Amino acid sequence: MENKMGRPSLCGKLSAQILTEYGPSGLLPSERELAARYGCSRLTLRKALHLLHDSGLVASAPRNGHFFTDAGRGNILQTQRATPTLMLFSMEERLRDPAHTYMIGGAVHQARLSHVNLVLRELADKESDFDALRGNANADGYIIAGAAPSALVEALTADGKPCVVLGLLYEQADAPARLCCQQLLLGTTHIYREVGRHLRELHHRKIMVAYTYGESRDIVEVIRSAFSSPSSGEVSLEAFCPPLMRQERTPETLRRAAFDTVRQLNGHTALVVPEGHIYALEIIRQLQCNRIRFPEDISLVIQGCETDWFLDSYQISCVYAEYRDQGMACIRELLRQLNNGRSEAGVRYTPAQYIMRQSTGLAPAVASQ
Missing domain, CATH: 3.40.50.2300 (Response regulator)
Known part of the structure; x- marks a missing residue:
């Protein structure tokens, strides 16, 4: 879309930037997040998204927001940069836990949906020297699945690439007091x-x-x-x-x-x-x-x-809690940071719920009255 001078309009530039930054992952954030990201009004953002709609690259659905179409993803894969490669590390012991493997399965599934390469690497339980992992040129971001030494976190975050720790807080009891990565937690305590x-x-x-x-x-x-x-x-x-x-x-x-x-x-x-x-x-x-x-x-x-x-x-x-959903969330979180061009530190929670069934009832003394 061009203005009267024959130059790309603001909305045209914005739509091209959205395609460039979010195209590789195939994921689009909410309108609010996009407007905050580009420092523009929601109205301007919607005009830019309409340009992508008109090109057949983006569609929308009620309550699902905007998303890249199959045609859009095909165009993106042909024209954008190489597919991101993410590396997922797990200690040997954790892979014996069925819930842990469900989390990893969720990550594998989301990686396929997002068109990214996911490399899984098992580390020996007694391994302590992780210097060889520093500055891995083949990885765009890292995932640490479950319990792992803090030395592993420090080695992977040394080059500034995004790193997500996947699992419960107690599993990172020896982590540095100042988080240097994003930790996804099952928020169950509350x-x-x-x-x-x-x-x-x-x-x-x-x-x-x-x-x-x-x-x-x-x-x-x-x-x-x-x-x-x-x-x-x-x-x-x-x-x-x-x-x-x-x-x-x-x-x-x-x-x-x-x-x-x-x-x-x-x-x-x-x-x-x-x-x-x-x-x-x-x-x-x-x-x-x-x-x-x-x-x-x-x-x-x-x-x-x-x-x-x-x-x-x-x-x-x-x-x-669905551990598979948590594995999927870690891929989405890494891609969000890659799209934003910066790594982040802190804690984000994935959903859990309390389901009341037939194993709970009145206290026996009250029930007998």
Whole structure:
């Protein structure tokens, strides 16, 4: 689009810039983000987007915003710079965790949708020298999946390229106090306030929170805050962490931890388990072996993801998060930073929710009245 002098108009320049910067990823941010990025009004931005619409490169849909069409993506791949290459690093131990592999699967899926190359590299658990990874000329950005030494974070961020750490906050307990990368977290801790409110409404006043990761103690305080009003009365909230070290997390030790957890129950009316997989499943089995019914004898809340099939089978009330969605989010976050031309540091959260099912009910003393 040209003005009367035969020169490209402001909207024409803007549409060309949008195509150049966002074309390689095939992703378009919201109108608000684009207007802030280019320092223009929403009206000017829409005129620029209409030019791309008229060219058949961009389309829009209700509630989905603007996106590149198949024709647009084909044009972009032929005319724009080489396809970005992202490198994903994972420690050997983490690849044995089904939820972790779901996260990586989500990253692989989003990489295909976004037309980027994704290289997965496994690092030995005892590896500590990461100098060889500094300044990798073949990578445009990095992903660290789950727990990893802070030395790895420092090595990958040394050249200023975008780096996303994917996983829970406690997995980066030794990370530098000043974040030098973007960390994507499953924001579950605050959801436990909702769990606490639900148990309070069901008149539970003796609750156990059982976990094998010591850092989950923050969840105990969040649940406690739901009982802070004077009308809640006296509440006993017990935290129990069986003697299980991280390096000993084998199926057998997790079964033993579940056995110790159920044996620790003593008049508790609710049990909250902020983790899933073998530990949570074995707790269910131990409750059944001891003829402890839920919710008749005890209410049960478990944190899980799409790999925990037993949540549906036993209709367990749960704090639920899609790990696959988190893997997809890390690719989108890296591409956003690449499109903006700068790396960012901080924390961004991916969604989680509390789903109430049949494993939670009134406290036994109240139910019998």
